[in-house]
Amino acid sequence: MSLQKGNVQRTRPQKHRNHTVFKNSLHDTSNRTKLINSIQVSDVCMRCKDIIDWKIKYKKYKPLSQPKTCVKCGQKSVKQAYHVMCSDCSKKLGVCTKCCQKKEIVPGPPTKNEQIKLDNEMKALLQSLPERRRRTFLRYMDKLAKQKKQEGDELKDKDSEKNDLMDKLKELKISEDDDDDDFDDSEDGQSSNSDNDEKQD
Template sequence: MSCTKGNTNRTRAQKHQNKTAFKNNLHDTSKKTKILNSLEVTGVCTRCKEIIEWKIKFKKYKPLAAPRKCIGCEQKTVKYAYHVLCTSCAADKKVCAKCNKDINSIQEEIEQNGDTNEIKLKSMLKSLPERKRRTLLRIWKKQDESTSDDKLLQIEDLLSKLDNSTDDDFCGSLSSSEQSLSENEIE
């Protein structure tokens, strides 16, 4: 990147790319690593769960040496790192043990941001090659009149067909699916 003020866009690709994924137990086969890998994160919201799982995955998780003080009951009952509430207080108050937010309000925020199925589909579309992505988007726009449940099922079927087919029979499989979509529109 240039040192000019406000230039935040990189024009080149990443210089050093990882050839293999990071494995936290590749060189370390200690009991601590095995315990951390088998640790199941519960009692927290989805965002906090992803954060803690990331820390475990990349060996950034630091377990507690001694229990910490709970901010709810003021006792030394917090046994998990990065938590501020003990499991009993979090369950009683129905809040996340890490960020102390109401679990119901977090689920409502997710619903307000958009349907989770559509978010998953959009993330899958980003990983597809350009040709397949445009074809699916064209079919998706044709299906706008149909119900959302039918649309999701049909798109998942199309994605499975795309994964199983090669580039040669790609056009043939989609043309049959486009015909079935046009038949649905006629009915």
Template sequence: MSSQRGSGQTRKRAQKHKNSFAFKNDLHDKTPQMKKMNSLNVCEVCERCKAQIEWRIKYKKYKPLSQAKTCVKCGNRTVTKAYHVCCKECAKREKVCAKCLKSGDQVNIEPPEKTPEEQQQLKVEMDRLIKSLPERKRRTFLRYMNKGKEIDGENGVEEQADDKKEGATENGVETAKKKTFVPHNRADLLSKIESLKLADDEGDDDFSFGESDDGSDFEGSEFDDDDDEE
């Protein structure tokens, strides 16, 4: 039986219990299982399914698998990730979301996590390419690679790394948006190297008066023309 009053009547008082701080899934749980859950890389799924799985992790609703499940594509027990219905190999071959099975032509699918062998191969390739850069360009590229690419922690939208984020006020509580950085992919790194090489081909010297070594502009110049004072 509903306790709602007659139709058209709304509650006039404010909310009695207000959230004064955000929920933290590891506030009272510092176990290795919780740390492993928070470090999971959700991939091989579309953006909508990724948001759903990340919500479960954030609010401690994620239930990991105790044993492998059967893949709906190949029929083998090769599904090791919770809420996935398709294994990694079949999802990669069919180019579908491993959770909702939507095609990659309809939705954007998160690329799979690189294996240690692929990461080592990428590192060797990047080391070989940056040897051809001068020292200043090399330091610029290493900062770019180590910093990573910033994404919005709430909805996964990519943003520029140097954009400022302002705090949002909800129910009188100020909360700052969480900054999340992910490693650059191979295409981003190669594009950055090409842009640095292009700058060298256009006659860019090892030192420019408009930019410091860390990428920030100089506040002032000590080479001001003294003729203005006269």
């Protein structure tokens, strides 16, 4: 903006511009930075998740050195930075652990038992598919992996990726069932036609 009185229009572009994207692990490759980058923000609303993700991305995140006191139960059970409530109280009340408001909560990563169960379910679904559909699914997985490599997006949400794969697998399973139904119908039609031919003879 110009310093002239009443002149609110600026014609020149901004003076200092970033030519490269900021990367928090460009010069700092310490274990602390790797640990901060690997944090998965959960049990918070979408707005609070975006705030904490921004802090992680631009190297403003300061992890806790010791647990904080929960504002509801009074126990020292808050282990994540910028959270004010423990996850147990949050689940009971159905509120965000950062802003304490009733909003849609981002779910946390699955536990080891849940992960094993999901993997077993995925393997069972994959084995139940015929060879052609199985190969289609494997090609889809390879395509996703290539896209991820080209974009260089290492911090992509793994849960959403897994959900995409499960959705594709279920879609293939459903389409396979539909094909089987069509095949059964055509068989029934052929048998009824052959019965009619026999009656005519």
